[in-house]
Amino acid sequence: MENTIKGATQVISINQLLEHWQGHRRLTRKVIAIFPEDELFTYSIGGMRPFADMVMELLGIAEPGLREIVTGQTAQLNEHFDHGNSKAKLLESWDSATQQLKELWAQMEGTDFQKQIVSFGQFPGTVQSALFYFMDNEIHHRGQGYVYLRSLGIEPPMFYDRS
Amino acid sequence: MENTIKGATQVISINQLLEHWQGHRRLTRKVIAIFPEDELFTYSIGGMRPFADMVMELLGIAEPGLREIVTGQTAQLNEHFDHGNSKAKLLESWDSATQQLKELWAQMEGTDFQKQIVSFGQFPGTVQSALFYFMDNEIHHRGQGYVYLRSLGIEPPMFYDRS
Incomplete structure (x- = not known):
């Protein structure tokens, strides 16, 4: 079972942590x-x-930060890109990062989560x-x-809705 | 090592999760x-x-929610108490809950974190x-x-300061 290590249960498994993040x-x-x-934008x-x-800060952290963990190559913190004040472009970047996180995560099996690193x-x-910091910051x-x-009179999605 | 289960590293250990929460x-x-x-208050x-x-919601969740996990006794969700519009009283309740979390957590060793439960x-x-939901909600x-x-012109503490 992926939720166990040699028979004892994990607090949270590697796959559960990805699902938690993606939720x-x-x-x-x-x-x-x-x-x-x-x-x-205003x-x-x-x-x-x-x-x-x-959101640009979050985009600058998640995928580059995970890529750094997976590859060991130091990432640059870049919290800006040319979105042209387009919501569609922001969402496109969001979806692209989500997909890349999934692909990068496939390489996390066997990772030592206790390893000392220096993010960015x-x-x-x-x-x-580092990973919990990325999520907590989001x-x-x-x-x-x-x-x-x-304050704009718009009801946000329910906090517990991760569908 | 507490960070390992039978030699393999945990994503996050039981003690690390408490420290994360307390931070x-x-x-x-x-x-x-x-x-x-x-x-x-206004x-x-x-x-x-x-x-x-x-804050009263958070107080209503954290300690009762953890106590329910530790004891198996269904907790009641109560998000109100008589604080008399006193910040000191709110802080006192906060500190009391923090201490109780620590004491309850001492009973978490051996807990199956994958066990199905129905909080509250x-x-x-x-x-x-459940535990991550409590923290995420906070x-x-x-x-x-x-x-x-x-918006009140007050600079909040730095997000990364968990001291």
């Missing part, structure tokens, strides 16, 4: 999709970034702490997107 | 502490709950999916608290 990514995608296109509260900028050449931790910023949506 | 709890505590006391954006109400008698999942609402703080 969060599906929810974040819904939040991007429900944003009015103008406000996605709307701000309290001097914070528009939600699209937060600057953030020391372990494979597991949840954090998505929660902020919820407030933006509510 | 998030330390950050959430900072967010509660930095809120102006009035606004903690300030709202887009018709959402004041941050204190979100209504949310089906596994021990691991990160989600805390992120919303960050927006409240920014």
Whole structure:
């Protein structure tokens, strides 16, 4: 059983961790999709970034960060790309990263999640702490997107809906 | 080594998961502490709950939810208690729950994290999916608290500061 190591249960298995992440990514995608296109790139509260900028940060972390873990090649942190203020382009980048995560994850079998690494050449931790940081950071910023949506009079997707 | 099961590494060990959770709890505590006391109980954006109400939800989930996992006794979901609009009282409840989590966690050794459970008698999942849901929900609402703080002109604690 993939959920066990030599008969003892894992807290969370490698495959469960990917599914957990992808579930969060599906929810974040819904939040991007429900944003009015103008406000996605312009709307701000309290001097914070528009939600699209937060999404670019998430895009800059997830796939490059996992690729770095899988290949051992230091990744560059790049939180910007030319989206042309297009929601479709942002969603396309999101879906592309989701697919790449899936492909990269297929190489994670046998990975030592306790291995010390330095993400993006600057953030020391372990494979597991880096991955959880990537996910936690997505949840954090998505929660902020919820407030933006509510203040725009738009009901966000249910937090527990990971379909 | 606690990070291994019979020689193979865990994705995240039982002790690491508690430390991960407690790190998030330390950050959430900072967010509660930095809120102006009035606004903690009254300030709202887009018709959402004041941050204190979100904190009461988190208090209603974490310790009762873990106690249910440890004891097998169905917990009641109670997201309200008499805080008297006192930040000190909210922080006291937070610290009490943090301590109880630590004590309950000492009984988690040997727990089957893949066991099917029904949290609060209504949310089906596994021990691991329930625990991650509790943590993710905290990160989600805390992120919303960050927006409240920014819109009040207050700089929130750094997201990566779990000290």
